[in-house]
Amino acid sequence: MNKRVFIIGAGTAGLILARELSKKGVDVEVFDQKKKPGIPVTASGIISINGLRSIRTNYEESVTNVLYGAMLHAGKSVMQIKAKKPIAYVVNREKFNEVLLKEAKEAGAKISLGKRILEDEIQRLSEQGILVGADGAISTVAKHFKMGKVESYVLTYKAEYETTLEDTKSVDLFFDKNISAGLFGWLCPNSERILEVGIGINPGRYNSKAAFEKFILRENIENKLKNATLLSEHASIIPMKLRKKIVDEKNNVILVGDSAGQVKPSTGGGIVFGGNAAIIASEIIYKHFNKGTSLNEYEKLYKKKFVFDTRVHKLLNNFYSNASEKSLSLTMRILNNIGMSSFLSEYGDMDSPKAILKNAILRKRL
Numbered sequence: 556m557n558k559r560v561f562i563i564g565a566g567t568a569g570l571i572l573a574r575e576l577s578k579k580g581v582d583v584e585v586f587d588q589k590k591k592p593g594i595p596v597t598a599s600g601i602i603s604i605n606g607l608r609s610i611r612t613n614y615e616e617s618v619t620n621v622l623y624g625a626m627l628h629a630g631k632s633v634m635q636i637k638a639k640k641p642i643a644y645v646v647n648r649e650k651f652n653e654v655l656l657k658e659a660k661e662a663g664a665k666i667s668l669g670k671r672i673l674e675d676e677i678q679r680l681s682e683q684g685i686l687v688g689a690d691g692a693i694s695t696v697a698k699h700f701k702m703g704k705v706e707s708y709v710l711t712y713k714a715e716y717e718t719t720l721e722d723t724k725s726v727d728l729f730f731d732k733n734i735s736a737g738l739f740g741w742l743c744p745n746s747e748r749i750l751e752v753g754i755g756i757n758p759g760r761y762n763s764k765a766a767f768e769k770f771i772l773r774e775n776i777e778n779k780l781k782n783a784t785l786l787s788e789h790a791s792i793i794p795m796k797l798r799k800k801i802v803d804e805k806n807n808v809i810l811v812g813d814s815a816g817q818v819k820p821s822t823g824g825g826i827v828f829g830g831n832a833a834i835i836a837s838e839i840i841y842k843h844f845n846k847g848t849s850l851n852e853y854e855k856l857y858k859k860k861f862v863f864d865t866r867v868h869k870l871l872n873n874f875y876s877n878a879s880e881k882s883l884s885l886t887m888r889i890l891n892n893i894g895m896s897s898f899l900s901e902y903g904d905m906d907s908p909k910a911i912l913k914n915a916i917l918r919k920r921l
């Protein structure tokens with residue numbers, strides 16, 4: 556077999572994988588149908604600081620804001636989580652993608668932009684090396700190799716406004732199963748003067764734009780947008796569950812990122828999970844070429860690292876997606892009373908409940 560890797564998709568996951576493999580001396584070619592991958596920007600860029608560090612990218616120049624906490628809203632109840640240290644950065648996704656592209660190129664990956672790979676070519680590429688589907692939620696690679704459907708996803712709609720912001724250090728999340736069952740609505744200060752407003756919903760009852768329009772009529776949001784100027788708006792999709800199959804060993808195919816459903820189900824964030832999956836995939840592909848390691852090891856290692864956290868995030872999502880406003884408000888009041896907001900401020904890790912537990916236990920022992 557040729558020791559070559561073909562990656563379809565120059566998004567976060569595809570580019571991290573290309574960079575890591577190229578650094579190991581593997582011959583890599585990345586294809587993207589877009590001349591400028593990642594444009595238009597349909598996603599947000601809130602990423603935990605630990606998570607950003609874990610994907611080994613020089614993200615600094617893309618950071619547009621630093622977040623210290625969140626305000627969680629359910630009905631009339633509000634829970635504030637405010638940490639002493641920064642917990643997440645907001646990155647400019649266009650800039651972030653440019654950095655990833657540069658890093659992959661500098662490491663030696665060949666990048667072919669403006670080239671859509673069709674199904675007959677997918678088959679041909681998989682016969683010439685390892686083929687990676689990093690081609691997003693609606694993956695043609697997964698479809699071609701019958702790797703199962705995305706069993707759960709949310710539809711999103713988000714807009715950016717220029718306005719004067721009072722608080723730029725905290726993100727607001729609104730839980731309301733009548734408007735945003737499946738995820739939540741959010742307000743995020745992307746920078747000093749840019750406010751992002753978005754919503755994620757289960758497919759079915761409304762389209763995401765209709766839900767968004769309902770969401771921004773909430774009193775506390777309508778007021779904030781009164782003198783704001785709309786800059787952009789986009790609809791998109793987030794896969795919320797790991798695809799049934801992410802490796803097809805027989806055909807030399809693997810999936811990474813959104814195509815694999817490597818997303819945190821409590822928030823829809825996919826950069827940390829997909830980026831780490833790409834790093835794991837690079838190690839296994841390298842070992843596959845040099846020691847004959849099975850590609851299935853990639854799926855095993857990914858699950859070992861993320862299954863516990865994914866389950867906890869899914870439980871959270873199930874809870875806030877299905878609970879009534881009354882039970883959400885009550886839960887928040889109870890959590891506030893038992894000091895949960897200060898606990899989360901102290902030990903919170905946006906990505907990893909496992910890390911929260913570990914931090915809390917370690918701290919108690921000291």
Ligand SMILES: Cc1cc2nc3c(=O)[nH]c(=O)nc-3n(C[C@H](O)[C@H](O)[C@H](O)COP(=O)(O)OP(=O)(O)OC[C@H]3O[C@@H](n4cnc5c(N)ncnc54)[C@H](O)[C@@H]3O)c2cc1C
Nearest residue numbers: 564566567568587588598599601672691812813824825826
């Ligand atoms: C509204 C919204 C908000 C989000 N907010 C956050 C957040 O705050 N933090 C976070 O971590 N994550 C967030 N996410 C999720 C995150 O954006 C995704 O998980 C991540 O971008 C997925 O990267 P990817 O590389 O797997 O796929 P993508 O970024 O979708 O890239 C796939 C690429 O494949 C290309 N492609 C597809 N088919 C072909 C083909 N046949 N031939 C050639 N090229 C092809 C596409 O052009 C595309 O460039 C959000 C998503 C949405 C929709």
